[in-house]
Amino acid sequence: MIELTKRQLEIVNIIKKERIVSSSKIGQMLNVSSKTIRNEINEINSKCKSSYIVSEKGSGYKINSNLQVQINDEDSQLNRNFLILRDLLSKEEIDLYELAESLFISESTLLKSIQMLNEIIRKRNPNIQIQRNHNMLKLNGSEEKRRQVSTYFLMHELEEYNFDLKNYADFFSLFDLNILKELILEFNKEYHIKMKDVEVLSFVMHVAVMIDRILQGNEIIMPEYTQVDQSQKELAITFYKKLKNWLPIAMSESEINYLACLFAGKVSSQNKEQLEELGDFVKKVLQQIKDYYDIDLTEDEELIKNLQIHLMGLKNRIEHNTFLNNPLIADIRTHFPIMYDISIFFAVKIQEFFDTRLQEGEIGYLTLHFMGAVERLNSKIHKKIVVISPIGEAVNEYIRKRLSSVHELRIEICEILSIFDVEKIEEYKPDLVVSLMSIPKAISYPYYVCKELLSNQDIEHIYLELTNKKENEKNNIEHFFDNDLFFYDQCFENKDELLSYLCEQLCKKGYAKQDYLEKVLKREQIAPTAYGNLFAIPHPIEKCAVENKICICILKKPIIWSDKKVKIVFLFALTKEKNDKFDSMFTQMVSLLDNIDKVKKLVKTKTLIEFLAEFVQE
Structure with a gap:
């Protein structure tokens, strides 16, 4: 097993993904010189005791497909799993040997990856599996169930990796990133601002980059048409005062407006024509992402507004040629391959829309927006249920199986209680209580009483209750x-x-x-x-x-x-x-x-x- 440094692993993964790529392009992606990339490739080949990476004149570097080299790389496994999944979702079935060859791995390594993928899928839906029939691989299940698999892996990416801000301290040498994070968390608590974990991370990085640029003598200039809500501006001014107590920083009116936009998570309707154009563009691309990746983010209004704000700022950065760096980019690219790939897709559309070329740091910020959307999606589809059943253990297995899958929802049955244990519901704080009989006591949680023993009609009603679609049904x-x-x-x-x-x-x-x-x-x-x-x-x-x-x-x-x-x-x-x-x-x-x-x-x-x-x- 060959041990490579983090940068060497990144080089190998880039070449595998791009198939053939120049040293200058790899250097741009990793923010180092072409000479450094060539030296690293020589070192990789030296460790492999062979020409594992070869040069093709006039084109760039590629992996030598005639060699089988075992590299110790857990991150490479993540990227490989994504590529396998993407191929299986895009085709009815795929040849095992052809897939292994295209990924430059052995058949046994591919089968281990398939096993790992099945374990991830099984946790969320035991009815879907990647199956092998002779030499052909196929993802079973209905089209509806297959379309949920991509979402499962987005959830898995978020669950399996946590960003440690200590890893990025060197990028911000003029201030302590962790102190900034604590300041933001305290401010959010004091002013009752609710942010999910990924949203906090995104907010910290946006503010950190803004502070770093200001301390280095650069000013963030917001577009003239950007108007912010007065209450959000007052919030931004209050936060700015707290920043000043910590750092010797001076913000212009434009920079305070930018900070207000970050707090607002929404855009003004002042320039309706401009905003409608950006909104239509975002919705169009989200629909294309749904069609291509089977990930439905088209109804996430918060994502649409956040991307509108991002595009407003990006338009300004394009005009002034002041693109943002992103210290998280290496970790994003390595640990969140699906979301990063979605961001690349979105970035290509942005480049066409604005007739420009984006730097990778900008693409990293897009990924943070998509990560926030996926976290919101996860909270929407993960639901906790407590069941009240007077029948006893005999029917419990049937109940668990019947409620294991309610359309796209991930159901966690916290407990099946008897009618005499209704007071225990509070311990579990469920999204819904499902009862097989009338509940004699008043309870403080939403509940549904089954008409029959979890009939199809009952399941539909439970779905409506869990998704709050009942109140929207008339609309x-x-x-x-x-x-x-x-x-x-x-x-x-x-x-x-x-x-x-x-x-x-x-x-x-x-x-x-x-x-x-x-x-x-x-x-x-x-x-x-x-x-x-x-x-x-x-x-x-x-x-x-x-x-x-x-x-x-x-x-x-x-x-x-x-x-x-x-x-x-x-x-x-x-x-x-x-x-x-x-x-x-x-x-x-x-x-x-x-x-x-x-x-x-x-x-x-x-x-x-x-x-x-x-x-x-x-």
């Missing part, structure tokens, strides 16, 4: 309805008269074409759409509407629809394009209306607002 479906398409206390002789009227309303609003009634009636001839329980959901045999909409009609007196009484009608307008939310709501509607009591309550509503409120109510 999510509102755009499928229209006040002008809500009719109550109506009188019709029969279904044909009713359908003729409703289809006419859809056409008037431009949601359907003139032949819509004909297609709806054609569907009724095949089989009536009255489902019992006083409701009907008519729709065409094929999706042909202009826009997805639902027309609601509540009747004063029921009509006979085939052989069933109907008092509430939902006329669906469906477009050809697939809409998962609409499809999901259709299923949900049929399920809800199976409950005759629910239908009777809906029939009594007189406005769309009342209807939607009742519709999402349990």
Whole structure:
């Protein structure tokens, strides 16, 4: 086993990742000269007692694929795992020997890596594994489950490594980085500012670089259009006074505004056109990241705002050619390969957007923003549950298995308690209490009482409770309805008269074409759409509407629809394009209306607002 220095390991990893790369480019990445890189490569080859790294004239250095050299490098294992995972996610299956050859490792080393990857996956979802069939490797599981694997590894990166600020003390020779960190933590506590660990790290580094540049005689100039909230500016001024008590530092108005932006975590709406352009750019790239890496950060508003702030400052640094150094870059590149790779992807898009070239230090700050987003994502999907069960041990294994996976959530079952131990719930501070029977005592935590023994419907309700989607459910479906398409206390002789009227309303609003009634009636001839329980959901045999909409009609007196009484009608307008939310709501509607009591309550509503409120109510 060959022992290399940290810098030599970094050189080897860079060459492996780039496949072929010049000494000058490696030098730029490691902030050393080309001569130093060439000397290090000579030293590596000397330790390997062979030409492990070879030079290709006119191109650069590459790994000699004809040699198998065992290097003691745990960090290299992390990068290799990422490359294996990326290949498996991008292809249906992959040849074991071809993959080993492309990574310059033996088949046995690859299989050890696969074993390690499976252990990481198993902790989060025992139903997904990398499987070998003869010489082919495949990641099993549904597409939904496969897409969660990338997120698992982002979580793993954060869990497995902690930054020690002592390692970066030499970079800031003019002040003590740890004192700055403690000052920030005390200030956050005093003013009730909540930051997650990675957000604290990012904030410390941004402030540290700012102080270092000021002490060296450089000024941070914020764009003229940057306007900050007065309360955030007052916070920045207060923090600046604390800094002055510690360091002989003088900040300009522009620098205080920059500090206020860091505290705010948001941007002003002063220059709407500029901000909308940056916001649209960020959202577009986050969608591309979702498509390429299967990591969904598109709804993280805090990340979007943070990246907007970063891009505002970056635009200014580009104009003044004053890019930021980042002392964390080596550790970020080594220990967070997936997040660093995502940052590279984002940086390439930034370079195209601003027509510039970013230094690696700037890319490191992007990674810190993504790390914060992943930490927030982790807190969203990791949920703690306490179960109240009167049945005893016999059913506990079933409960654990049933709740082990609730969509994308990572469920931790803290305890399964009997009905007599309800007072113990407080010990676990759960996100939700799930009970298999009514709870006789009042509890201070959200709870859900199962209708059956953890049926599929129960699982869906538990998911809604854990994700707070229940309170947002009305907002999510509102755009499928229209006040002008809500009719109550109506009188019709029969279904044909009713359908003729409703289809006419859809056409008037431009949601359907003139032949819509004909297609709806054609569907009724095949089989009536009255489902019992006083409701009907008519729709065409094929999706042909202009826009997805639902027309609601509540009747004063029921009509006979085939052989069933109907008092509430939902006329669906469906477009050809697939809409998962609409499809999901259709299923949900049929399920809800199976409950005759629910239908009777809906029939009594007189406005769309009342209807939607009742519709999402349990």
